[in-house]
Amino acid sequence: MGRPRRRTAIVAAVLLVVVGVPVLSALFGGFERTSGGEIAVVRNGGFFDDNKIRQVIDPGSGRVWIGLYSQVHKYPAQQRFYTITSEARKAERSGVDVVTVPSSDGVSMGIEGTLYFTLNQDHTALKNFDDKYGTRKFRSADGKTFNVYDGDDGWSAFLDQIVRPVIDNDLRSQINSFRCAELVSSCALVQNSSAPKTAQAVGQQQAQSNNANIAKVQNAINTSLAADLEQTLGGKFVTNIHFNLVRITLPDKVQDAVDRAQAAFAQVSEAQAKVATAKAEAAANQARQNGYNKCPTCARIEELKALPQGITVYAPGNPNGSLLRGK
Structure with missing residues (x-):
């Protein structure tokens, strides 16, 4: 048992x-x-x-x-962002990450900025999003594959493979409608011009215009991105889209030329300052001499004031020396 x-x-x-x-x-x-x-x-x-x-x-x-x-x-329910920057630690992609696009006059320009957006939380939209993108994997910049819901890595892989090309295309379209100098004032220093201007003049005249043009680029991108993302993704899956254009950089060779031009203008300004100083000193000396001619006694008084301390005998007519010091 x-x-x-x-x-x-x-x-x-x-x-x-x-x-x-x-x-x-x-x-x-x-x-x-x-x-x-x-x-x-x-x-x-x-x-x-x-x-x-x-x-x-x-x-x-x-x-x-x-x-x-x-x-x-x-999926994330709060605001998300996608950063494009030359600072490797802050960029979504590894290494230097800048969108390089040409201006209307052919200058390659590096664009850095951040896209802000929110995933549409409407249940119908979210279900459609999961059907389209939650059932496949995406390849990240380092070659690994993730599902879009695999935390930050999966979300970044999805953005990098699906959303990034749309951002690049919109930036290219908008930047290509402006000349380099309309977005970066210093471009005017190294581009052909019938009447070259100083660096100060270029900065003063174009800074306000450039800010307005950059604002136009941002507004145009915000409008076009919303429509292009909806069309590319196949639905209105992201909302509250805003692109902040942070910085526009020039190619190394162009930037070097700008730096040389600015250095040359600085040297010219320094030389002009020296000439102005010399003219001012000459004018002061001439005015002083005219005063002495009208008042010889005043000139003698100035001479006495200029004598070193300790002089007891002053003999301006003595050929062996006019200054004798006391013991």
């Missing part, structure tokens, strides 16, 4: 481990919740279920039942 009972107990324990643990795990895993900064799309994943979308869990939810073995795709 003892052995059968013991054998039954062992079999029951094995069954409990083999069957009970997975069942309990599935039951506890059938609940899910989201934090305040994420929204989730739930897909069926049971043995006898299809893989269609089951539900959407809004940000900051409590625990909700999502079914056994369901798949949860969590």
